[in-house]
Amino acid sequence: MAGKIVALAGGVGAARFLEGLASVVAPSRIYIVGNTGDDAEIHGLPICPDLDTVSYTLAGLAHPERGWGIRGDTFHCLQALTRLRAATWFQLGDRDVATHLYRRERLRQGATLSQVTREIRAALGIRAEMVPMSDSPVRTRIITRRGELEFQNYFVRRKARDAVLGVRYEGAEQARPAPGVLEAIHGAAGIVVCPSNPIISIGPILAVPGIREALRQTPAPVAAISPIVGGRALKGPAARMMKSMGWRASAAQVAELYRDFLDVFVLDGVDRDEARRVEALGIRTVVTNTIMSGVPQKKALARTVLKALELA
Amino acid sequence: MAGKIVALAGGVGAARFLEGLASVVAPSRIYIVGNTGDDAEIHGLPICPDLDTVSYTLAGLAHPERGWGIRGDTFHCLQALTRLRAATWFQLGDRDVATHLYRRERLRQGATLSQVTREIRAALGIRAEMVPMSDSPVRTRIITRRGELEFQNYFVRRKARDAVLGVRYEGAEQARPAPGVLEAIHGAAGIVVCPSNPIISIGPILAVPGIREALRQTPAPVAAISPIVGGRALKGPAARMMKSMGWRASAAQVAELYRDFLDVFVLDGVDRDEARRVEALGIRTVVTNTIMSGVPQKKALARTVLKALELA
Numbered sequence: 171m172a173g174k175i176v177a178l179a180g181g182v183g184a185a186r187f188l189e190g191l192a193s194v195v196a197p198s199r200i201y202i203v204g205n206t207g208d209d210a211e212i213h214g215l216p217i218c219p220d221l222d223t224v225s226y227t228l229a230g231l232a233h234p235e236r237g238w239g240i241r242g243d244t245f246h247c248l249q250a251l252t253r254l255r256a257a258t259w260f261q262l263g264d265r266d267v268a269t270h271l272y273r274r275e276r277l278r279q280g281a282t283l284s285q286v287t288r289e290i291r292a293a294l295g296i297r298a299e300m301v302p303m304s305d306s307p308v309r310t311r312i313i314t315r316r317g318e319l320e321f322q323n324y325f326v327r328r329k330a331r332d333a334v335l336g337v338r339y340e341g342a343e344q345a346r347p348a349p350g351v352l353e354a355i356h357g358a359a360g361i362v363v364c365p366s367n368p369i370i371s372i373g374p375i376l377a378v379p380g381i382r383e384a385l386r387q388t389p390a391p392v393a394a395i396s397p398i399v400g401g402r403a404l405k406g407p408a409a410r411m412m413k414s415m416g417w418r419a420s421a422a423q424v425a426e427l428y429r430d431f432l433d434v435f436v437l438d439g440v441d442r443d444e445a446r447r448v449e450a451l452g453i454r455t456v457v458t459n460t461i462m463s464g465v466p467q468k469k470a471l472a473r474t475v476l477k478a479l480e481l482a
Numbered sequence: 483m484a485g486k487i488v489a490l491a492g493g494v495g496a497a498r499f500l501e502g503l504a505s506v507v508a509p510s511r512i513y514i515v516g517n518t519g520d521d522a523e524i525h526g527l528p529i530c531p532d533l534d535t536v537s538y539t540l541a542g543l544a545h546p547e548r549g550w551g552i553r554g555d556t557f558h559c560l561q562a563l564t565r566l567r568a569a570t571w572f573q574l575g576d577r578d579v580a581t582h583l584y585r586r587e588r589l590r591q592g593a594t595l596s597q598v599t600r601e602i603r604a605a606l607g608i609r610a611e612m613v614p615m616s617d618s619p620v621r622t623r624i625i626t627r628r629g630e631l632e633f634q635n636y637f638v639r640r641k642a643r644d645a646v647l648g649v650r651y652e653g654a655e656q657a658r659p660a661p662g663v664l665e666a667i668h669g670a671a672g673i674v675v676c677p678s679n680p681i682i683s684i685g686p687i688l689a690v691p692g693i694r695e696a697l698r699q700t701p702a703p704v705a706a707i708s709p710i711v712g713g714r715a716l717k718g719p720a721a722r723m724m725k726s727m728g729w730r731a732s733a734a735q736v737a738e739l740y741r742d743f744l745d746v747f748v749l750d751g752v753d754r755d756e757a758r759r760v761e762a763l764g765i766r767t768v769v770t771n772t773i774m775s776g777v778p779q780k781k782a783l784a785r786t787v788l789k790a791l792e793l794a
Contacts, residue, residue, distance in 0.1 A: 214587040244558050250580030254605045256587070264576040268562030271579075275526040275568070293566045 173359035173390065174201040174299070175481065180371020181205075181220045182237040182405050183397050184364030185227035187475075190468025191362075192228060192298055195476065200298035201354045203381075205366070206283070207303075207310035207339055207374025210322040212260045213251065215270035216277060217322075220371065221287055221302060222269060229294035237405060240265045259327045284348045303375040306345040310374055311338040321370070330407040333414040337369055342377035347384075355384040360479030363394035365460065367408040368427050369415070385431035391479045393434040395460055395471070396421035400440040404461065422447040429453060434478045436460060436471075454478075485671035485702065486513040486611070487793065492683020493517075493532040494549040494717050495709050496676035497539035499787075500610070502780025503674075504540060507788065509609035513666045515693075517678070518595070518614045519622035519651055519686025522634040524572045525563065527582035528589060529634075532683065533599055533614060534581055541606035549717060552577045571639045596660045615687040618657040622686055623650040633682070642719040645726040649681055654689035659696075667696040672791030675706035677772065679720040680739045681727070697743035703791045705746040707772055707783070708733035712752040716773065734759040741765060746790040748772060748783075766790075 175195065177188060179202050192200060205220040219238060226232040226240055233241045243263030252258045262270070269290060276286045282305040291300045312324040314332035324332060355361065366372050376382045385392055398421045403409045409419035417423050422444040425435040429451045437444060438460040445455040456478045462468045476482035487507065489500060491514050504512060516533040523529065531550060538544040538552055545553045555575030564570045574582070581602060588598045594617040603612045624636040626644035636644060667673060678684050688694045697704055710733045715721045721731035729735050733749040734756040740747075741763045749756060750772040757767040768790045774780045788794035 213583045214590055215583070240562075244556055244576065246556050246576035247559060247580045247583070250552075250577040251584060254580060254584045254602065256580075256584055264556065264558035264579075265562040267576075267579060267583075268559045268566060268568075271525045271527070271559070272563060272566045272568055278526055290566065 173357045174199055174354060176201045176203060176354050176358040176361045177364055178203050178362070178372055178375050179205065179220065179224055179364045180366025181223040184366045184371070185224045185232065186462045186468060187364050187395060187471065188224060188298070189227055190462065190472035194469050194472045197297035202298055202300045203351055203375060204300060204302050205371045205374050207308050208321045208325065208370060209307070209309065210320065212262065213256065214274070215267070216273050217270055218273070218302070221300070222266070224300065225291055225294055225296060228296045228298060231294070239263045260322060301348045301351060303348060303351065303381065304345040304378050305348050306341060308342045308345050308374055308378065309340040310370055311340050313338060334411045336415060337373065339374045339377040342374065343379065345378045347378050347380050352380055352384045355381070355388050358388060358390040360481050361385065361388065361390050361392040362475055362479070363392070363428060365395040365397040367397060367403065367406055367411070368424050369408065369411050382431065391433045392431050393436060393475055393478050394425065394428050394432055395475060396424050396435065396437040396441065398424055399438040399460060420444060425451060425453055436475055436478060485669045486511055486666060488513045488515060488666050488670040488673045489676055490674070490684055490687050491516050491532065491536055491676045492678025493535040496678045496683070497536045497544065498774045498780060499676050499707065499783065500536060501539055502774065502784035504610055506781050506784045512610035514610055514612045515663055515687060516612060516614050517683045517686050518616065519620050519682060520633045520637065521619065521621065522632065524574065525568065527579070528586050529582055530585070530614070533612070534578070536612065537603055537606055537608060540608045540610060543606070551575045572634060613660045613663060615660060615663065615693065616657040616690050617660050618653060620654045620657050620686050620690065621652040622682055623652050625650060646723045648727060649685065651686045651689040654686065655691065657690045659690050659692050664692055664696045667693070667700050670700060670702040672793050673697065673700065673702050673704040674787055674791070675704070675740060677707040677709040679709060679715065679718055679723070680736050681720065681723050694743065703745045704743050705748060705787055705790050706737065706740050706744055707787065708736050708747065708749040708753065710736055711750040711772060732756060737763060737765055748787055748790060
């Protein structure tokens with residue numbers, strides 16, 4: 171098996187799954203394509219929340235519960251910014267600031283986001299390959315009754331309270347996949363869509379011209395893990411967003427969103443009744459425990475997915 | 483007495499003197515013109531070491547011994563930058579980073595350095611007026627046998643070890659005094675050149691076209707406090723620099739550098755023998771204790787200077 175295991179990844183859910191995956195296969199076999207649709211500029215710093223959540227998790231630095239930032243980080247810079255009357259609704263730890271300062275400086279020097287992402291990954295000792303979905307900016311805008319909101323404004327500042335009427339991936343039409351992404355998909359041994367929000371985590375990746383097409387055409391098997399369990403998202407606003415956008419908040423609905431390229435759908439035991447609906451779309455299903463409550467569960471899920479992709 | 487007390491200020495020596503001054507006159511009567519010749523860009527952040535040393539000191543936040551940064555600050559961001567293999571010879575505390583992030587963001591939004599300096603000062607509760615010498619960049623370059631060095635490279639990275647053959651204030655010719663500086667000098671009740679390095683702290687201020695001329699022409703009395711005591715600088719490389727540039731490292735030499743605009747020179751008791759030499763230049767002298775070892779000494783020096791300016 172020469173090809174890599176390509177993973178399309180959002181934030182926390184993806185990071186947890188990838189942690190399990192990296193402990194059951196050689197990390198160097200993993201090629202992660204990260205969402206940058208929720209990137210933002212805060213205090214002039216380029217923040218890549220999903221890339222960083224995955225990096226920090228794989229480096230063993232992630233905060234265990236919070237879903238963002240670095241374990242044990244302090245917030246002295248943020249407190250001082252508050253004193254300077256800067257808007258500080260977006261939490262930035264002191265060690266985390268270093269990542270963004272480094273990224274900003276390298277981008278300013280002319281490096282691409284792919285290059286910087288690789289540098290950060292190498293410096294943190296991560297052996298899995300990691301690239302952003304694109305080196306060009308793509309920004310997810312949330313359409314609400316109040317108008318269009320920047321993603322972090324909707325998500326962090328307004329605490330994902332607004333009903334989501336739609337999303338728009340600004341810049342996606344002009345974006346190109348990061349160097350190597352299409353080749354990795356074409357030559358993959360298998361592809362995993364991580365258990366991430368289909369609208370705001372996987373949606374932006376699929377909106378980059380060429381990526382969805384490559385997923386349809388690759389000879390590699392494509393599996394997705396449902397981020398919806400029992401009609402609810404394990405983390406984040408996925409279920410509410412799906413409902414307010416007029417969809418069902420169900421595992422089967424997620425499979426439907428990926429039906430044009432999906433071979434296998436991995437869903438939780440509580441959703442076994444939905445398997446038939448998914449199978450009716452021509453997608454194979456694997457029913458298992460998808461709740462990654464600890465290391466054994468993460469590893470077991472990774473092994474199940476590898477098996478579904480016929481890689482184990 | 484309507485006019486203000488205008489102070490030309492470098493870093494630590496100036497900050498200590500101004501702390502004393504602000505405790506014996508109403509701080510709102512003080513108008514500080516700060517050196518920006520040693521400003522630098524570090525990790526893409528605009529660092530203004532002298533402005534910040536003065537602000538932090540007047541706000542009661544300064545580290546008591548170190549001469550830079552904030553008391554009790556942590557260095558988690560810097561440690562994380564080291565991990566990312568960034569060059570971290572320039573120490574930046576986490577709270578200090580906030581000042582530079584704020585400044586960078588406001589400058590990017592189009593604010594001038596004067597505006598940002600006033601905002602920081604207000605946020606930190608400083609009642610003295612504070613402006614940079616200029617809103618345009620002026621950068622002190624140090625001429626050594628190894629060629630020309632950026633100031634912080636010479637000062638921090640190379641620990642001021644190189645023999646200084648000369649200095650060049652890059653950008654000074656095109657620079658204009660910050661708004662209000664010339665008017666403040668013209669309308670001042672009195673002017674103080676703080677006990678700062680005459681070459682790298684006061685030199686850049688005097689190199690901004692119009693400032694030296696205004697000091698010559700103002701009706702206000704101009705006093706300077708010697709930063710050299712007993713042939714040595716209390717802090718920093720002033721004495722060594724003066725010698726390697728072919729001057730004497732003496733209080734009288736400092737007075738000579740300011741002779742075209744100076745009315746009164748305040749020098750330490752150990753240098754009383756130099757008073758005659760200074761008087762011969764047509765400059766009045768006041769011999770006192772200039773070593774600001776504690777609060778009483780700072781206040782006493784401030785009172786002596788006010789008296790020398792006939793303001794007390």
